[in-house]
Ligand SMILES: Nc1nc2c(ncn2[C@@H]2O[C@H](COP(=O)(O)OP(=O)(O)OP(=O)(O)O)[C@@H](O)[C@H]2O)c(=O)[nH]1
């Protein structure tokens with residue numbers, strides 16, 4: 498994720514900007530700027546159009562990919578778009594509605610009305626009314642047979658120079674139907690469906706692996722997680738990072754992708770931390786030293802007080818970062834029901850990720866790291882490297898725990914593993 502060259506460019510660009518901010522507004526300005534770039538992924542806008550015939554499962558897909566239940570009424574009145582999309586057996590979505598990832602309101606999934614309904618019988622009118630040209634990319638959903646209108650829609654999207662994936666929903670229903678046959682062969686059925694669709698869309702330059710067979714009701718089966726990976730792969734680097742960080746944990750690939758991004762951001766996080774310490778010294782330590790010098794009083798006591806303050810800054814910083822990593826990897830809060838349900842061996846490993854800001858011995862106990870060792874390091878580069886090292890270690894252990902939890906869940910439910918690149922179910 499992210500090419501080395503562009504990361505270097507980005508690094509030096511942001512670094513130059515931080516330097517400029519220090520000159521203009523002092524370290525507090527640079528600190529604010531770095532903090533903004535660190536949470537910048539929340540500001541990148543992506544608009545994905547979800548379209549297709551009426552009733553193929555567009556709204557259900559929008560809920561499934563955001564990890565929201567169709568029946569989730571809790572958020573029904575939520576105007577931010579983080580609510581469940583309405584689904585139903587009759588024509589349900591009458592005009593475009595936008596839905597967002599709960600974690601990232603700027604990633605918009607547009608739930609478009611079905612084509613070819615009495616409300617939108619004509620494709621040109623449909624395209625105009627839903628503003629087809631305003632989307633970055635599309636998901637065309639289909640179930641059972643492909644219709645002429647769906648093909649015309651695909652043609653229209655291609656002619657606008659935009660990309661789309663073809664998603665065949667309701668595979669669970671096909672499986673049920675296949676099982677009623679005398680000699681059911683689910684694998685052969687899946688192949689048949691894929692070959693049928695490929696034959697129809699290959700002239701649009703769609704590759705066979707750009708067709709996805711999914712069930713909105715069973716995200717852990719067939720090709721749902723491969724689809725998520727493919728959507729990420731299509732987006733430019735920044736959008737990909739934004740969407741990855743917004744995803745709920747669906748698979749091992751998502752865990753690994755998130756950790757990779759969090760790791761690539763470590764230098765920014767530790768630079769903020771360093772600037773915080775510098776701000777502390779500027780605001781507190783330096784004026785104090787001046788006063789003490791003026792009064793000809795020994796500095797040592799003040800130095801100790803400053804180090805104690807710095808130590809609190811380190812504890813708070815590491816605590817906040819660890820909490821962010823934990824929420825990114827979908828690991829539960831301490832004392833939550835989810836935590837209570839975990840096996841004791843996992844609970845034990847999780848305890849390392851609930852740092853207590855008041856507990857100075859936490860990092861030494863859990864990660865064999867001496868915090869005072871960091872604060873007493875005066876060289877900024879030494880401080881930065883140490884903080885990055887600690888956070889890297891936290892990420893290593895969190896990634897491993899998340900992967901082990903996914904394995905455990907897969908064994909427990911006896912379902913196919915969600916992280917496999919090509920999933921199939923027989
Ligand atoms: N078995 C099964 N049913 C599905 C799946 N996806 C959607 N459905 C059902 O299909 C029906 C229509 O789903 P919607 O998500 O409302 O379909 P839509 O494409 O948004 O429909 P319109 O908005 O009317 O165009 C609902 O009863 C869903 O529960 C799926 O993957 N498997």
Ligand SMILES: [Mg+2]
Pocket residue numbers: 555556557583584589590608609
């Ligand atoms: Mg709908």
